[in-house]
Amino acid sequence: MRRLLKTLVELLDGTPAVYGDRRRGQSVVELALVTPILIVLLMGLVEVGWFANNFLILLETTRVGARYGTVQQGDTSPLSWNNDGSLVPNSIQNFYPPDLTTDTQRIGVRDCNSVVADARYRGFYSVLTCVMLQSMDPLDFKQGAAPDGGEFPDDFTISVFALQLIDPARVPAAHRNKLAVVDLPNLTVDQEKLLPRVLVVGRYPTNANECTVDDEGNGFAWDSRDPFDYLTDNVRTYDLRKDEFGNDLPNIEENRIYYELSGYDPFNAGDPNSFERQRGFSYVGQHYVGGAGVNCLGSEWTIAEVEQLINLPGFGLEDTTERNKLASFGLVLVEMFWQHELLLKNPVFNPVFTILGDNTTISVWAAFPVPAVEPRIRFP
Known part of the structure; x- marks a missing residue:
């Protein structure tokens, strides 16, 4: 031997x-x-190419959807959306209690054949979803029970934001201290309070724009505020018009000057009817928002994250003149989640790949302007 x-x-x-x-x-x-x-090594190279190919297809799918959203106006504008269709149907995802008054609409807007055939189901979120499903070819959108006994994570999530440039110096003094602040790493707290900033002043659909419940079913606001309440006073803020002598006119609707867009819905931790379990329009409700204790469907993007992105944290912009050049605009944010599987099922890679668990889900997003929801808030 x-x-x-x-x-x-x-x-x-x-x-x-x-x-x-x-x-x-x-x-x-x-x-x-x-x-x-x-x-x-050769099989590994093939798997890397397979992953890259799928990633690029999914990324382009979100871009196609977001780009298509930029030109939607009139009946297919986000502002014309029928909120009865916003929530995921109970028949698809047993997450909400059955609601016979809205379930037909919820199902119809998620069926592309119905969207094409019936104008009642044709709206901003439904047409974007159908366009993205077509753009996924040759990849499949997987729905329902997965082979491992769970469910597939595949989903589309669509959110629309109204973003307004706010200069604190122009906000009426009575409301200035209530103005929301954007946390930016390159600015001090005093600068954040004094400098102009772009704030989220609305998020659509209005009945699916927050996550306000924890995994035990209790009310908890995971977002810092309601998307429409940028003055953070828990009401739709307004002042009354003045008469010729400078006195307030009677407090009726036509005499009110609103500083916030319509869409605010109050949250009460003690009232389950005020809870929202979905952030953004979710196609099939298979993606749960990440984070310990969260029990919501839909978008991973919070108000704070969107504001930080739009306010250009990578630039100094510590001067009022510079920051006043930031724009007010509408924005559509499309997110996609899709479970990636190995192509060759190599026994060398499969155990390692399986250990990753949920990390095998590809997550991509794209954002484009939407002129239809550009806010035009003016201060006296």
Whole structure:
């Protein structure tokens, strides 16, 4: 045995044979040892290419949906959306109590055949969803129970934001201290309070724009505020018009000057009827918002995260003149979640891939302007 091992080591080490002593099989042994490694490397290269291909298809799918949203006006504008269709149907995802008054609409807006055939189901979120489903080809949108006993994470989530540039110096003094602040790493707290900033002043659909419940079913506001309540006083803020003598006119609707868009809905931690379990329009409700204790469907993006992105945290912009050049605009944010599977099912990769669990879900997003929801809030 020792002699055999010595001979094998000499073969692999490339020790030249003594003249007249022929050694056969060195190349065969080397090839036998190296070939499996080469096969694994080649299969790994194929899997990387497969993942990259799927990622690019999904990324382009979200871009197609977001771009299509920029031109939607009139009946397909986000402002014309029928809120009866916002929540995920109970028949698709047993997350909400059955509601016979809205379930037909919820199902119809998520069926592309119905969207094409019936104008009642044709709206901003439904047409974007159908366009994205077509753009996924040749990938499949997986729905329902997964082979492992759980459910597929595949889902589309669509949110529309109204973003307004607010200069604190122009806000009436009575409301200035209530103005929401954007937390930016390059600015001090005093600068954040004094400098102009772009704030989320609305998020659509209005009945699915917050996460206000925890995993035990108790009321808890995971967002810092209601998307429409940028003055953070828990009401739709307004002032009364003045008469010629400077006195307030009677407090009736036509005499009110509103500083916030319509859409605010109060949250009461003690009232389950005020809870919202969905952030954004969710196609099939298979994606749950990440985070410990959260029990909501839909978008991963909070108000604070959107504001931080739009306020250009990578730039200084510590001057009022510079920051006043930031724009007010509408924005559509499309997110997609899709479970990636190995192409070759290599037994070497499969155990490692399975250990990752939920990390095998590809998450992509795209955002484009939406002129239809551009806010035009003016202060006197």
